[in-house]
Amino acid sequence: MGMSGVSDLDISGRSDLLLPGAWLRRAAGPLQLQQVPQQLLQLTVVSRDALITSATNCLTSFLAGFVVFSVLGYMSFVQRRPIEQVARRAVATIGGASFWAIIFFFMIVTLGLDTTFGALEAVITGIMDEYPMLRRKRELFVAGIIAYCFLGSLVTTTYGGIYMVQLFDTYAAPISILLVVF
Numbered sequence: 001m002g003m004s005g006v007s008d009l010d011i012s013g014r015s016d017l018l019l020p021g022a023w024l025r026r027a028a029g030p031l032q033l034q035q036v037p038q039q040l041l042q043l044t045v046v047s048r049d050a051l052i053t054s055a056t057n058c059l060t061s062f063l064a065g066f067v068v069f070s071v072l073g074y075m076s077f078v079q080r081r082p083i084e085q086v087a088r089r090a091v092a093t094i095g096g097a098s099f100w101a102i103i104f105f106f107m108i109v110t111l112g113l114d115t116t117f118g119a120l121e122a123v124i125t126g127i128m129d130e131y132p133m134l135r136r137k138r139e140l141f142v143a144g145i146i147a148y149c150f151l152g153s154l155v156t157t158t159y160g161g162i163y164m165v166q167l168f169d170t171y172a173a174p175i176s177i178l179l180v181v182f
Contacts, residue, residue: 057118064111067104120145 074094075086094100124145128134134141155164 053118057114060111060114064107067107071100071104120149 071094072083072087076083079086124142127145128138128141155161158164
C-alpha cells in the first residue's frame with residue numbers, strides 16, 4: 001500500500017531513457033554530486049563546505065522526490081487508478097489538505113532557492129577565481145550579478161514569458177550545463 005508511489009522512483013524499464021532529451025534533463029538536474037572536483041576532497045574548510053553543500057542538495061532533491069511520489073502513490077491507491085492519472089488531484093484529498101499544500105509549496109520554493117544559490121555561487125566563484133581583483137569588492141560584485149540576473153529574468157514576466165522560459169529550458173540550460181560540468 002504505502003510504497004506504490006515510491007516504487008515509481010525506480011527507473012528500470014523506462015523507455016524514455018532511450019531518448020537523448022531525457023538524458024539532457026537528468027544530467028542537468030539537481031543530482032550533481034559528481035561535480036565536486038578531486039582537488040576539493042582534501043580535508044579543508046572549502047572541501048568540507050563543498051561536500052556539505054553537494055550532499056544537502058542531493059538529499060533535498062531525493063527527499064522532494066520521495067515526498068512527491070509518496071503522495072502520488074497514496075492517491076493511486078485511494079482512487080485505484082494508475083499513478084499517471086492522479087497527479088493533478090494529489091494534495092486535495094489528504095487530511096489537512098491546506099497544511100500539506102502549504103508545506104508542499106514551501107518545499108518547492110526552498111528547492112528553487114537551493115538550486116539558485118548553488119548555481120549563483122558556482123558562477124561567482126568561477127569569475128572571482130579568474131579575476132582575483134574582484135575579491136576586494138565581493139559584496140558589490142555579487143550585488144551586480146544578482147541585479148543582472150534580475151534584469152535578465154524580467155523578460156519572463158511578460159505575456160510571452162512562458163515561451164522564453166521554454167526556449168531557455170530547451171536550448172540554453174541543459175546543454176550549456178553539460179558542457180561546463182564535463
